[in-house]
Amino acid sequence: MKVEVGTAYYPEDWDNERVEYDARLMREAGMSYVRMGEFAWSHMEPRENIFEFKWLHDAVDIFGKNGVRTILCTPSSAAPAWMCRKYPGILRMKRNGERAWFGVRDHTCYTSKKYRELVLKTAGKMALEFKDDPNIAGWQIDNEAGCSRFPECFCPDCQAAFREYVRDKYKTLENLNDAWRTTFWSGEFFDWDELELEANWENMGSCRTVESKRFRSREQADFILCQAEAIRKIIPDALIGTNNYCGADRYEMFSKLDFAGNDFYPKVNADMYSTLLPVVRYRGLKQGVAPWMLETPPRPGWPVRDQMRFYFWLYVGQGYNPIFYFHWNSHLSGNEKLTQTIIGASGKPGVKYEMLKKLIAEADSVLSPYPGLSLPRCECAIIQDYEADWVYAVGFPERMEARSNTFFTCFSALSGLGATPEIISPDANLAEYKLVVMPLQAHIRKDIAEKLKEFVSGGGVLIMNGSSGMFDGNGKNLPEDGPQHVREIFGMTIGENRIFDSPKILAYDPSEEFARKNVVVSGSLDGMDAVGTAAQWTGYITVSSAEILLTFANSELKGRPFCTVNRYGKGYAIYFAADRIDQxxxxxxxxxxxxKAGIIPVIYPAEVAVSKRDNLVFLSNFNDSAVEFKTGWKGRNLLGSSLRDGVITLPPRESAVVETASETP
Ligand SMILES: [Zn+2]
Known part of the structure; x- marks a missing residue:
């Protein structure tokens, strides 16, 4: 296998002589790709309908001659000055009526018909220009859609489109008022024109807030997909993706594109799990397809410590290919002039360039004996459902915090079993896993419930918690005991639920003072005493067929069931009645x-990340000190540090790739 390495490049900044020079350096370093064009609209279309692509053709050709192929990007996140001046209606609008302005990025409206017309014209022109060019390896649509200082547009185009969307969905105002239960706080609508988009974090609990989020997610996806369609119309087999897609349903987006691109900027002293989570997330967005790292800094952590090699091998272990560094050479001016680059403003190749060259040579040598290396696999997964997240948290910032923290707690616990779990959509094929955690699935669609039944009855183990299954798809409380559609699987019902004061959770402490201020739960797991703390939300469990594992140990809930397990078919369904528990x-x-799932946990030292690809085990030591531990592996560390008699030593912030004798070390 070859890990292809690329970088972002801006030929609009340089003359052809400099492009030749940079292309030669890239060839000598063994690089495969450049990504170009994502912010170059003013250079492609300097005046309306006057297109200039010669400079871009020249750059694509020069790189091609040096064996470096191009990922061409549509420039729709950077509308030029002339366009913003001529068509001010394309600029995003804040709720108070203030328009965005030229000079920032992502300042244009995803819904605006005029803007889509301008965007599609340019995307179509680009596709026509480059349709027969063998040096174009693929396409990136837009850049980091959803990451804007104006994340929510309230312009007249958006308001009109929202009205059209809800009218089409609900047909009559009676249906809409009923579906959203608008009576509280005088919320009923008697005319379609009364309907307006809501902001994410306002109008707490309103179904209109959830519907606004759903509408915006759809508009953002359409904005990307209409560009992909315009390119595919001209180049039917074009390979198309986008990068760092934020604030919307990522599964919906990437199900319609060819690859999912991540932009990941590691923090110098970040702990292992908070680093792993955003890296792992992109693995599950397109199952079976290697995720792309479309942006990562060339020397993360420098000058405290240089971690280019460390992160490179972490990404490879997680299945990433290709890996693009952001970016090649420093701009002389502009917003990103201070960003870390491979080559500085002087153009002279230095330490960073030499490191990258060495790294590519090492990767080629280590991985070439493994031409068909599989993507990493894990027996357990955690479900993330964007729609359920909106139902749970939109309108309530503190609930979004609780949601993120609970997800993180479950992800960390699963990772502790020996390999980083996959993060998957509820629509993924669950049969591939033995253990699935579905934290805070506020709304459980009926078809998801059917999949869960099939999974558990077939022998899978499912963990769910807190206010899962307590809301409908619009975010309304359900007028029935929960969890909706899955009571039979869990062998119990939840009623009389209530919210605690704080989403914070503290580690259990046996003192009396702690017990006076926190909710403590206790019981037995596998014959061993278990105790911990619960927070944010709880409900009254009434058991039908489930067995009680833990009960509330204090508070008004003392003695009531807290955690249950139910045998269902060949598998088990486990539920605990809090939105948050301690790690x-x-x-x-x-x-x-x-x-219960038949998984044999392999315990690795703390802060050592592990992933497995066939008979290769990728290890990354996030500790600031060396770790040494015994394994049952008979093999060798392909990255050099010692592996003797099964004992491996990992220096601080270094990785290892261990070739083991079998696939299950
Ligand atoms: Zn708008």
Whole structure:
């Protein structure tokens, strides 16, 4: 296998002589790709309908002659000055009526018909220009859609489109008022023109807020997909993706594109799990397709510590290919002139360039004996459902915090079993996993419930918690005991739910003072005492066929069931009645569930990330000190540090790739 390496390049900044020089350096370093064009609209179309592509053709040709192929990007995130001046209606509008302005990025409206017309014209022109060019390897649509200082547009085009969308969806105002239960706080609508988009974090609890989020997600996706369609119309087999897609349903987006691109900028002293989570997330967005790293800095952590090699091998372990560094050479001016680059403003190749060259040679040598290396696999997964997230948290910032923290706690606990879990959509094929965690699935669609039934009855183990299944798809409380559609799987019902004061969670402490201020739960897991804390939300469990594992140990809930397990078909469904629990208790529950699922946990030292691809084990030591641990592996570390008699030593912030004798070390 070859890991292809690329970089972002801006030929609009340089003359052909400099492009030749840079292309030669890239060839000598063994690089495969450049990504170009994503902010170059004013250079492609300096005046309306006057297109100039010669400079871009020249750059694509020069790189092509040097064996470096191009990923061409549509420039729709950077509308030029003339366009913003001539068509001010394309600029995003804040709720107070203030328009965005030229000079920032992502300042244009995803819904605006005029803007889409301008965008599609340019995307179509680009496709016509480059349709027969063998040096074009693929396309990137837009750049980091959804990452804007104006994340929500309230312009008249958006308001009109929202009205059209809800009218089409609900047909009559009676249906809409009923579906959203608008009576509280005088919320009923008697004329379609009364309807307006809502902001994410306002009008708490309103179904209109959830519907606004859903509408915006759809508009953002359409904005990307209409450009992909314009290119595919001219180049039917074009390979198309986008990068760092934010604030909308990522599964919906990437199900319609060819690859999912991540932009990841590691923090110098970030802990392992908060680094892994955004890296792993892109693995599950297009199952079975290698994720692309479309932007990552060339020397993360420099000058405290240089971690280019460390992160490179972490990405490879997680299946990323290609890997693009952002970016090649420093701009002389503009917003990103201070961004870290491979080549500085002087143009002289220095330490960073030499490191990258060495790294590419190392990767070629280490991986060439493994031409068909599989993507990383794990027996367990965690479900992230964007729609359910909106139902749970939109309108309530503190609930979004609780949602993120709970997801993180479960992800960390699953990772503790020995390999980083996959993050998947509820629509993914669950049969590939033995253990699935579905944290805070506020709304459980009926078709998802059917999949869960099939998964558990077939022998899978499922963990769910808190206010899962307590809301309908619009975010309304359900007038019935929960969890909706899955009561039979879990062998219990939840009623009389309530919210605690704080989404914060503290690690369990046996003192009396702690017990006076926190909710404590206790019981037994696999014959061993278990104790922990619960927060944010709880409900009254009434057991039908489930067995009680843990109960509330204090508070008004003392003695009531807290955590249950139910045998359903060949598998088990485990539920705990809090939106948040402490990490230690979550680890214990996941270990208990893993045993039921027939997973043998492999315990690695803390802060060592592990992923497995066929008979290669990728290890990354996030500790600031060396770790040494014993394994059962008979093999060798392909990256050099020692592996003797099964004992491996990993220096601080270094990676290892261990070739083992079999696929299950
Ligand atoms: Zn708008």
């Amino acid at each position: 230690e208790l979550c680890n214990r529950l996941v270990l208990y569930a893993a045993k």
